[in-house]
Amino acid sequence: MADSVINRLKEAAGKIWQRIQSVPYSSLIRTKAFLIPVAIVGVIFLGTAFFAISYYARMSNHVTERLTQGVFSHSVAIYSSSKNIFKGQPVTQEYLISSLRRAGYSNNGEGTAGTYQIQSNILGIEPGPNSFLHRKAVEVEFDQKKINSITEKISRKKLTQYELDPQLLSNLSGDVRQRRRLIQHGELPQNLIQALLSAEDRKFFDHWGFDIPRVVKAVLVNLKSGRREQGGSTITMQLARNIWLSPDKTWKRKANEALITCVLEQKLSKEEILEHYANEIYLGNHGSFEIHGFGEAAWRYFNRDVGSLTLPQAALLAGLVQRPNYFDPFRHPERAKQRRDTVLGLMNRNEFITDAQLKEAVESPLLLRERTLDSGDAPYFVDLALDQARKLSIAQNGSIQLFTTVDPDLQSAAAEAVAIGMKKVDALVEKKKAKPPYPQVALVAIDAKTGEVKAAIGGRNYGESQLNRVLAKRQPGSIFKPFVYAAALETQLGGKHKEVFTGATLMMDEPTTFQFGSETYQPGNFGNQFNGPVLLRRALTKSLNIPTVAIAESVGYKQVVDVAKRSGMQSEIRATPAVALGAYEVTPLEMAGAYTVFANEGSALETSFISSVVSSDGKEIYRYQPKPKKALDPRINFLMLDLLQDVLRSGTGAGVWSYGLRAQAAGKTGTSRDGWFAGFTSELICIVWVGYDDHRDLNLEGAKSALPIWGEFMKRATAGGAYSRPFGAPPKGITQAKIDAETGELASSFSEKTRTEYFLPGYEPSAEASFESIESARRSDEELSELKLAAVEMKSQNGNIGTAVWYRAKESDPSDELIGVSAVLPLGTRVRVTNLASGKSVVVQIKSRMAESPGVVISLNQRAASELDFMRAGSAQVKIEPLNKIQ
Numbered sequence: 092m093a094d095s096v097i098n099r100l101k102e103a104a105g106k107i108w109q110r111i112q113s114v115p116y117s118s119l120i121r122t123k124a125f126l127i128p129v130a131i132v133g134v135i136f137l138g139t140a141f142f143a144i145s146y147y148a149r150m151s152n153h154v155t156e157r158l159t160q161g162v163f164s165h166s167v168a169i170y171s172s173s174k175n176i177f178k179g180q181p182v183t184q185e186y187l188i189s190s191l192r193r194a195g196y197s198n199n200g201e202g203t204a205g206t207y208q209i210q211s212n213i214l215g216i217e218p219g220p221n222s223f224l225h226r227k228a229v230e231v232e233f234d235q236k237k238i239n240s241i242t243e244k245i246s247r248k249k250l251t252q253y254e255l256d257p258q259l260l261s262n263l264s265g266d267v268r269q270r271r272r273l274i275q276h277g278e279l280p281q282n283l284i285q286a287l288l289s290a291e292d293r294k295f296f297d298h299w300g301f302d303i304p305r306v307v308k309a310v311l312v313n314l315k316s317g318r319r320e321q322g323g324s325t326i327t328m329q330l331a332r333n334i335w336l337s338p339d340k341t342w343k344r345k346a347n348e349a350l351i352t353c354v355l356e357q358k359l360s361k362e363e364i365l366e367h368y369a370n371e372i373y374l375g376n377h378g379s380f381e382i383h384g385f386g387e388a389a390w391r392y393f394n395r396d397v398g399s400l401t402l403p404q405a406a407l408l409a410g411l412v413q414r415p416n417y418f419d420p421f422r423h424p425e426r427a428k429q430r431r432d433t434v435l436g437l438m439n440r441n442e443f444i445t446d447a448q449l450k451e452a453v454e455s456p457l458l459l460r461e462r463t464l465d466s467g468d469a470p471y472f473v474d475l476a477l478d479q480a481r482k483l484s485i486a487q488n489g490s491i492q493l494f495t496t497v498d499p500d501l502q503s504a505a506a507e508a509v510a511i512g513m514k515k516v517d518a519l520v521e522k523k524k525a526k527p528p529y530p531q532v533a534l535v536a537i538d539a540k541t542g543e544v545k546a547a548i549g550g551r552n553y554g555e556s557q558l559n560r561v562l563a564k565r566q567p568g569s570i571f572k573p574f575v576y577a578a579a580l581e582t583q584l585g586g587k588h589k590e591v592f593t594g595a596t597l598m599m600d601e602p603t604t605f606q607f608g609s610e611t612y613q614p615g616n617f618g619n620q621f622n623g624p625v626l627l628r629r630a631l632t633k634s635l636n637i638p639t640v641a642i643a644e645s646v647g648y649k650q651v652v653d654v655a656k657r658s659g660m661q662s663e664i665r666a667t668p669a670v671a672l673g674a675y676e677v678t679p680l681e682m683a684g685a686y687t688v689f690a691n692e693g694s695a696l697e698t699s700f701i702s703s704v705v706s707s708d709g710k711e712i713y714r715y716q717p718k719p720k721k722a723l724d725p726r727i728n729f730l731m732l733d734l735l736q737d738v739l740r741s742g743t744g745a746g747v748w749s750y751g752l753r754a755q756a757a758g759k760t761g762t763s764r765d766g767w768f769a770g771f772t773s774e775l776i777c778i779v780w781v782g783y784d785d786h787r788d789l790n791l792e793g794a795k796s797a798l799p800i801w802g803e804f805m806k807r808a809t810a811g812g813a814y815s816r817p818f819g820a821p822p823k824g825i826t827q828a829k830i831d832a833e834t835g836e837l838a839s840s841f842s843e844k845t846r847t848e849y850f851l852p853g854y855e856p857s858a859e860a861s862f863e864s865i866e867s868a869r870r871s872d873e874e875l876s877e878l879k880l881a882a883v884e885m886k887s888q889n890g891n892i893g894t895a896v897w898y899r900a901k902e903s904d905p906s907d908e909l910i911g912v913s914a915v916l917p918l919g920t921r922v923r924v925t926n927l928a929s930g931k932s933v934v935v936q937i938k939s940r941m942a943e944s945p946g947v948v949i950s951l952n953q954r955a956a957s958e959l960d961f962m963r964a965g966s967a968q969v970k971i972e973p974l975n976k977i978q
Contacts, residue, residue: 154354166264169473169493170257172543172702173224174500176231177252180238181811184214187231191216193499194256195272197396204256215244216253221273223256223492258499261380261473268379268473272386274397276366282402283385284365285444286409289437292326295365300327300356301349328352330368374408375415379470379553382415392420394460403452406438407431420457428457469502471549471559476700483701483713490707495700496543496715504807505534505546512800513551516781516791523790531784533560533679534800536777536808539687541717542696544680545775546804558784564662564676565782568793569634569743570761570769571655571673571682573689573731576631577723578654579642580730583851590645594628594734595835595848595856597868598638602928602968605640605668612668614640617762617792619928624868626835628848631734632742634760636672643671657722658685659695673763682769683778689735689757690771692819693728694719725822730849732757732818743794744770750802754815758801764788766796770805775814777801826852831860833868841865891971892927920973926959927968933959934974 176187188207195204196216205222208215217228228244231253241250262269288295294302302325324332331351355364373381374388382388385408389397393404400408410430411418420427432453439449476495485491509532517529529551536546549559579592600622605612614636622635630638643651648666655664660682664675680698687696696719704713723731735757738744743760747770758770765782766789779797782789789796809815821827830837832844839859925932 151354151358154351155358166262166269167477167491167493168259169261169263169476169495170223171260171469171495171497171499171502172545173257174255174498175252176238176241176255178238178241178250181236182238183236184209184212184231184233187214190255190258190499192390192396193258195221195259196256197278197398216255217244218256224254226254229253257494260469260495260497262383263477267381268470269383270377270380270387270391270468271370271383272390273370274366274384274386276362276369278396278398279365279369279385280398280400280405282443283397283400283405283409285438285441286402286406286434287326287412289441289443290409290434291329291412293441295326296361298325300325300352325352326368327355327364330364330371331355333371333373334367372412373415374411375419378468379557380468392459401455402444402448403431403435403455404458406434406452407457410434420459424457424459431457469497469499469547470553470557471561472497472502472544472547472700474549474557474559475544475547475561479700480704485704485713491712492705494702494704496538496545496702497547497700498545501536501546501808505536505548505804507807508800508803509534509548509551511803512779512797513781515799516796519791519795520789525787525790528784530781530789530796531556531560532800533563533780534777534804535561535679535683536775536804537683537687537698539690539771539774539776540696542684542687542698543702543715543717544683544698544700547700560780560784561680562678563780564678565765565780565786566675566763567673567677567682568761568763568765568767569673570759570767570778570793571677572631572634572639572671573735573759574654574658574685575639575643575651575671576627576734577688577727577731578646578650579627580727581650581654581724582646583730583854584724584727588646591854592627592642592646593835593848593850593854594626594730595830595850596627597624597835598627598630598635598641599623600625600630600635600637603637603641605644607668612640614668614672615928619926626832628734628737632737632740634738634743640668640671644668654722655685657695657720658688659697659720659722660685673761679778679780682767683776686769686771686776686778688722689728689732690773690776691719692822693721693723693725695722696720726824726851729821729825730851733849735759736818739770743792744768744798746794746798747802747805750799751806752802752809754805754809755817756805757818760793760798762792762794766791766793766798768793768797768801770801772805772809772814773816773818775805775808777804777808779804821849824851826850826855828855830856831865834860834864836860836864891973892968923970923972923974924959925970925972927970929959931959 174190176182188209191205191207196207196219198207198209205219206217208217212233214231214233215228216231218224218226227246229250230242230244231238232240232242241253242248243250259270259272262271292302294305305325328348331348359367370384370386372385373383374385375382375391377391382391386397388408388411389395389400389404392408393400395404407420407427407430410427410433413430417423418427418430435444435449435452438444439446444452472495476493476497480493485493513530513532516532520530531550532548533550534546534548535544537544547561549561550556580594582588582591583593600616602613602615602621605614616636617634621637622629622633625633625635625638627638627642629635630642648668648670651670652664652666660677662675662677662681664670664677667674669675684696684698688694696717699715701713702715703711706712736755738759739747739756744758747756747758754772756770756772758768761767761769764786765780767781768779770777779801781791781793781796781800827847827849828837829845830848831839831842832846833842835848836856837859838845839861841862842860842865919936921934921936923932923934
């Protein structure tokens with residue numbers, strides 16, 4: 092059209108010029124005064140007309156091109172992973188309907204992704220033209236709360252499983268994060284169309300894009316009130332402004348808006364304009380996302396398909412168009428109700444509803460859905476997926492569909508677990524009178540067999556803080572210890588090792604100073620308590636520090652770092668004694684990837700947030716392919732897996748079972764300044780971190796901070812048998828032996844505690860436990876911890892400082908008096924005994940003499956032992972200071 096008009100103008104200008112040229116020169120001279128201004132005016136007119144028509148033509152071409160490509164083509168649509176349902180699955184019909192609706196299905200026959208039909212206990216699923224999987228229609232029959240059968244609708248073929256379409260997580264246009272559920276005009280209910288016309292554009296179907304009387308009225312009303320109370324924009328004008336133009340209030344933008352409005356009215360039918368408008372209009376925010384379109388708004392505000400909106404619900408959504416955030420029904424329910432009732436009144440005035448309908452609708456409550464954040468939306472996960480897409484240099488010119496690995500059910504479970512667990516953490520830190528802000532949290536869960544990230548939460552509230560703690564580097568503490576013990580067990584593979592370690596190796600848990608170059612390292616245990624001789628298995632399950640560093644020193648710190656690197660840790664980890672206790676910073680995501688080794692028969696997997704990427708023309712431009720890398724010998728890995736299961740059976744992680752977890756699992760607690768828990772089933776790995784952003788000490792063990800969140804999450808994740816297959820049988824090349832659980836030797840007739848231990852062939856213990864070896868090991872027996880009297884034997888090493896060994900005596904001192912005996916100090920001497928590890932001390936008085944001995948023996952009652960932290964058998968560095976000498 093524009094081209095034909097331009098051609099006609101050119102022809103007219105040519106004819107005028109020919110007429111001028113045909114006039115004799117004398118005549119031109121006589122008419123000179125008249126022709127010059129006429130020519131100037133003509134040139135200006137023709138130039139202006141030519142420019143206007145050219146500009147209109149360019150604008151028309153631009154709009155046409157955009158409409159041809161699709162109004163929402165220049166965006167990144169981000170989806171969840173698809174999900175299988177299967178025969179016998181313990182889910183309800185309501186759950187499946189909810190999943191279908193989140194994937195864009197509707198039950199009114201107009202769904203673009205597909206439709207569903209409900210017939211008693213049978214749910215019909217019919218994928219539509221925009222279904223991503225293009226599956227055949229099926230009927231799912233339910234028997235109470237489980238799937239009884241899945242049948243193809245046409246062939247009647249019985250299926251064991253069926254894959255559901257992925258769910259939309261986000262739709263990004265530039266830097267704006269949006270949620271939009273595309274609908275067709277036929278899906279819009281009549282009550283919503285009538286409410287929208289009443290609120291925004293009553294004469295929409297009658298005018299040609301502009302409502303001049305309404306514009307004049309709006310100007311007069313606004314001038315009279317002194318502020319903008321009414322607008323004159325029609326639905327077509329709003330569509331032109333929202334899709335094609337910036338929000339700048341300039342004359343140029345207004346002119347462009349008018350031109351695009353004309354083009355839209357020429358190119359599209361009223362129904363098509365209304366459909367585009369219904370999908371584009373901004374209707375508020377949900378967390379970090381903008382809500383666009385009535386399809387998404389109906390779901391977000393009312394948990395309904397747009398086609399099933401009630402009259403008051405339709406009026407509320409239509410009323411939001413004017414000022415979405417001001418009338419936000421979640422934050423301002425009274426304002427929202429008042430605006431809804433205003434729209435209902437307009438509908439009544441326009442004779443769309445009766446007086447009776449008006450009265451009933453006005454009296455109805457808002458009935459909003461429960462508002463939850465960071466569950467299905469997964470904002471932290473979306474950020475991580477986009478970050479990976481950028482690193483992969485996936486082109487974003489035009490439209491792409493980015494299919495992530497997130498499982499919406501697991502993401503919701505993670506959000507619930509974090510909410511429940513952090514309330515408990517808050518209560519504990521409040522008891523400690525900690526200063527605000529409250530601690531933060533990160534959770535990442537990955538598929539153990541593929542490395543695909545299934546859920547990720549990077550903080551308590553994305554709206555308040557977008558800092559993603561999944562990628563924050565922190566000291567992992569004891570969740571790093573399994574890599575130390577893996578390096579130790581690798582000594583059974585042979586090589587130049589001065590000592591071979593097995594689960595039955597007897598270690599000493601006592602105060603120890605480690606030498607590293609010119610530096611010394613003196614680690615302590617939690618609570619400054621030591622246990623004396625312990626098996627390697629118990630050292631890990633009880634998370635004892637001294638044996639762990641001793642193991643790392645023996646096998647070599649470089650070997651420990653090598654195991655960590657083989658397992659996929661990319662952080663700067665140094666080969667020093669501190670590495671054994673997780674002193675070097677890593678991210679929760681790194682640790683989750685590293686733990687794939689233990690759940691995947693010794694093979695490490697890279698983690699991924701993206702499953703595939705599809706271009707605008709339907710071509711797949713990226714697909715994630717797991718690439719396992721061998722990190723541990725499968726036999727060594729099995730030995731580690733058995734140890735880590737013991738952590739949850741009887742060690743520091745035993746509390747997980749109180750949260751209702753029923754699946755076979757393994758894991759490790761961790762405490763640095765922060766709290767950690769790393770655990771897994773054979774199919775799912777989950778890492779939880781809790782701590783302060785400013786690196787303050789949380790002052791809570793991982794078992795009290797991170798473990799409860801892990802327990803709540805895994806209970807939900809494994810409900811109904813999901814992610815719950817048992818761990819595999821021992822691989823070939825593993826042998827076992829019955830050992831004495833106190834000495835690590837072969838069980839004998841003297842053994843009271845025995846267990847089955849696994850070994851590589853040739854490294855089983857050869858000697859049986861004797862009475863003497865068992866009695867020696869029992870200095871650390873926890874059964875004696877109930878006795879009240881403790882004794883400390885001081886053997887001088889450097890004046891009055893040395894290693895004290897204590898044990899529980901078998902008789903208790905009934906008095907509260909603190910007494911001591913010495914061969915070298917006079918009776919009556921008052922002596923201060925200080926535990927150098929804790930700095931705690933008590934004062935006792937020498938009451939009796941003893942045989943000649945190079946030290947001091949001090950008998951302490953229960954109160955004194957408690958004050959010194961001598962609550963279990965063990966040893967520590969102590970200082971003996973005589974305060975006076977009585978002659």
